[in-house]
Amino acid sequence: MFTRNRKLSGRILHVFKTSPFLSTIQFSTSHFPFLHLSSSRYDQTRCQHFLHPSFCPVLKPVRDFSSDSIEKMELKTVLDVLEQLAPLSLAESWDNVGLLVEPSKPRPIKTILLTNDLTGEVMDEAETMRCDLIVSYHPPLFRPIKRLLQKDWKQRLAVRAIEAGIAIFSPHTTWDSVEGGVNDWLVGGMGSGKVSVLMPAVSSEAQKHRLEFSCLNEEELNSLLKRLWKIEGSEHFQSSRISSSLTAVVQVLLSHPLVSSSLNITQVQQPPLLGCGQGRLSVLDEPVSVSTALQKMKKHLGLAHVRLALGEQQTLESEVKTVAVCAGSGASVLQGAKADLYITGEMSHHEVLDAVARGTSVILSDHSNSERGFLSVFRERLVMRLGDAVTIAISQKDRDPLQVI
Numbered sequence: 001m002f003t004r005n006r007k008l009s010g011r012i013l014h015v016f017k018t019s020p021f022l023s024t025i026q027f028s029t030s031h032f033p034f035l036h037l038s039s040s041r042y043d044q045t046r047c048q049h050f051l052h053p054s055f056c057p058v059l060k061p062v063r064d065f066s067s068d069s070i071e072k073m074e075l076k077t078v079l080d081v082l083e084q085l086a087p088l089s090l091a092e093s094w095d096n097v098g099l100l101v102e103p104s105k106p107r108p109i110k111t112i113l114l115t116n117d118l119t120g121e122v123m124d125e126a127e128t129m130r131c132d133l134i135v136s137y138h139p140p141l142f143r144p145i146k147r148l149l150q151k152d153w154k155q156r157l158a159v160r161a162i163e164a165g166i167a168i169f170s171p172h173t174t175w176d177s178v179e180g181g182v183n184d185w186l187v188g189g190m191g192s193g194k195v196s197v198l199m200p201a202v203s204s205e206a207q208k209h210r211l212e213f214s215c216l217n218e219e220e221l222n223s224l225l226k227r228l229w230k231i232e233g234s235e236h237f238q239s240s241r242i243s244s245s246l247t248a249v250v251q252v253l254l255s256h257p258l259v260s261s262s263l264n265i266t267q268v269q270q271p272p273l274l275g276c277g278q279g280r281l282s283v284l285d286e287p288v289s290v291s292t293a294l295q296k297m298k299k300h301l302g303l304a305h306v307r308l309a310l311g312e313q314q315t316l317e318s319e320v321k322t323v324a325v326c327a328g329s330g331a332s333v334l335q336g337a338k339a340d341l342y343i344t345g346e347m348s349h350h351e352v353l354d355a356v357a358r359g360t361s362v363i364l365s366d367h368s369n370s371e372r373g374f375l376s377v378f379r380e381r382l383v384m385r386l387g388d389a390v391t392i393a394i395s396q397k398d399r400d401p402l403q404v405i
């Protein structure tokens with residue numbers, strides 16, 4: 001006998017009934033595997049792992065780019081490698097990453113120039129060396145452009161790249177986020193420690209919804225599920241049109257009085273991508289003094305000077321056990337992080353005062369000085385992936401616009 005309080009259980013791919021009369025349906029926008037959810041076993045089964053293999057860079061050549069294939073190295077091949085080393089899905093939503101300029105006439109990629117910023121001087125350098133691809137960490141094209149004129153320096157650079165047939169790629173926050181990327185490199189300057197991510201990344205590819213409802217009986221559930229399957233034309237409720245398919249499914253469910261009154265929709269939270277995200281916190285294996293921390297970071301960043309704000313009650317001899325870092329302009333990521341020391345490129349006067357009042361010391365290196373050193377780390381990874389087929393250079397003209405006189 002079926003009652004309203006007893007529920008059928010099922011999910012859309014293979015309807016099963018682990019706990020009678022509760023129906024659970026799950027949607028996904030990607031081809032990631034479904035989590036196997038049911039009302040009674042949700043907690044035990046929700047931890048299915050879905051890390052994409054490309055999130056774990058493996059530093060070995062993906063292909064044998066032997067010398068006879070030098071002439072054949074295509075832009076797409078290089079782009080594939082770049083995206084394997086730091087998937088574009090890791091970028092912040094506001095960012096503008098990936099291929100930004102693509103020449104109309106494809107040509108083999110023989111020379112790649114790595115730079116933190118694409119300035120006029122760096123473009124001069126790229127043209128002189130007959131560069132085929134510029135990898136600029138900061139995206140030289142960021143805001144929407146309505147025209148390409150010579151009076152705007154960024155538009156001018158875009159025109160020069162197009163005329164010279166040079167492609168431009170920008171990784172930006174994908175490098176910040178990826179495990180082993182800019183922020184891991186930055187925190188590594190303080191020595192070994194137990195490192196965690198301040199703002200963990202979550203998968204942007206899979207949005208899942210869990211729908212639960214009650215049915216009068218098994219026949220009604222089966223009838224309902226048949227109608228739902230027809231919406232997508234298959235038993236797989238996978239669709240890139242998540243909003244439209246979800247709406248259509250909900251409309252069907254709402255047409256049944258009992259189902260309608262019991263329907264519960266929840267968005268399934270994605271697990272964080274291990275090791276990826278913005279900012280890093282390190283609990284140092286060997287605590288150091290503030291003074292030693294300064295020396296370590298100057299050496300790591302290759303700088304003669306950095307700026308220091310001592311936290312309240314702190315001295316140069318105070319002990320630093322925990323360090324929070326964020327490359328570039330890190331205040332929004334570091335805000336609230338409990339650490340003895342913040343390391344970033346730049347913070348505003350008031351953001352520094354806030355940190356100091358909490359007893360946290362701050363080291364500022366100027367924006368791009370906290371990022372640029374990673375170029376040589378990344379160059380090694382590219383060389384390992386592309387072999388001798390491509391010349392990979394780091395810009396000699398790229399530098400932070402600020403200098404201490």
Ligand SMILES: [Zn+2]
Nearest residue numbers: 327328329371
């Ligand atoms: Zn930056």
